[in-house]
Amino acid sequence: MSKSHGRKSRARNTSRSRGAAYAAANAGTLHQHDSGPSNKDLQPANPGGWGVEAAPDMRTASALIGACLERCGPCQQSLAAKLLDEDPIVLAVTAGSVYSLLAADSPDAGSLGSQAAQIFFRALKSSPPGDGRGMVRCVETLNREDRSDLLEDALNLWTFFGHKHAGLMRAQNTGQRSTSPFTFTVPGGDPAEADSGTVLDLSGLAHPARYGVRADMTLTGAGRVASVALVPDPESPEAGYDDLHERLAWEPYIPDGLPEQDPAWVLTVHETHGTLLGIVRLLDATLLPDNPRHWRPDAYDVILWSAAERQPVSAAWLETARRRGSALLYGPLDVTSAAPSSPSRLLSVHARCVFADRL
Numbered sequence: 624m625s626k627s628h629g630r631k632s633r634a635r636n637t638s639r640s641r642g643a644a645y646a647a648a649n650a651g652t653l654h655q656h657d658s659g660p661s662n663k664d665l666q667p668a669n670p671g672g673w674g675v676e677a678a679p680d681m682r683t684a685s686a687l688i689g690a691c692l693e694r695c696g697p698c699q700q701s702l703a704a705k706l707l708d709e710d711p712i713v714l715a716v717t718a719g720s721v722y723s724l725l726a727a728d729s730p731d732a733g734s735l736g737s738q739a740a741q742i743f744f745r746a747l748k749s750s751p752p753g754d755g756r757g758m759v760r761c762v763e764t765l766n767r768e769d770r771s772d773l774l775e776d777a778l779n780l781w782t783f784f785g786h787k788h789a790g791l792m793r794a795q796n797t798g799q800r801s802t803s804p805f806t807f808t809v810p811g812g813d814p815a816e817a818d819s820g821t822v823l824d825l826s827g828l829a830h831p832a833r834y835g836v837r838a839d840m841t842l843t844g845a846g847r848v849a850s851v852a853l854v855p856d857p858e859s860p861e862a863g864y865d866d867l868h869e870r871l872a873w874e875p876y877i878p879d880g881l882p883e884q885d886p887a888w889v890l891t892v893h894e895t896h897g898t899l900l901g902i903v904r905l906l907d908a909t910l911l912p913d914n915p916r917h918w919r920p921d922a923y924d925v926i927l928w929s930a931a932e933r934q935p936v937s938a939a940w941l942e943t944a945r946r947r948g949s950a951l952l953y954g955p956l957d958v959t960s961a962a963p964s965s966p967s968r969l970l971s972v973h974a975r976c977v978f979a980d981r982l
Contacts, residue, residue: 662681674759687699714777718774836854853927898933951972
């Protein structure tokens, strides 16, 4: 009996004896994660458009997406390693199916991902409808480290869509009438009734009120801290005190005080350039590990602000933020008035600072 055959036989026995799925047992996870799309859901309806005769085996990808949705760290690690060892088309379909949502929503949506994700996103946007061969060739040119980065970014998106739009997890691949590689539905719609080629509206991810930001330093009872003031966009009537207080649950600003840190709020700073990247609220604040480089927000609850261009900060601000690992966010700041904003009309939250190369 060969090593491979023996391993598969042991996996089958383990699966039968412990009730685990064969794919999970074969991957060494002993867990069954079926919260995500199934193998069939992920498979392209037209394999020829991807340069293959038969649909690729997407069982590992299905289990991995499910493990991410169910926040099973051991399975995520083992299944991700297994997927990276499989044919490049598996990663191409896994990433392409979810990145096409961003392509439909915004032509620049892929710019916040890793370098590998940006390259893949460009390949996706340049691919003719129904043709995934360019995405497969893109994955084939990536080394293992870059493939790992692409997979991580794709899983972040898959997890977000799984939490926010569960209907997209099932039976949303290309229909017979569609010329697009993927089919999606609108929020609140019944996936079974969606027409082929319907585009997903991503407005639920971006906060409806628009703000600008201003980095400064604030004196508190805990000393001088790095802070960021939110300035309402004059053309965004939703922005302001009521928005921060009612919709985002920010607390009244305490002069000279520093509220307890809220782990759900994250201010992301570029680890190399030291520029502000964005302000987000996490869907699950318990997902933050001790090492920020291993941090993956399984899903954002909301993106309050993201930088359209580099937002530089002072050296003192950056040093303070790195040392404390946090920053005070406050607002709304009225920069059109000559008089300073009254503290009684300010709200705040004590956010964690994460230094990364992308939002």
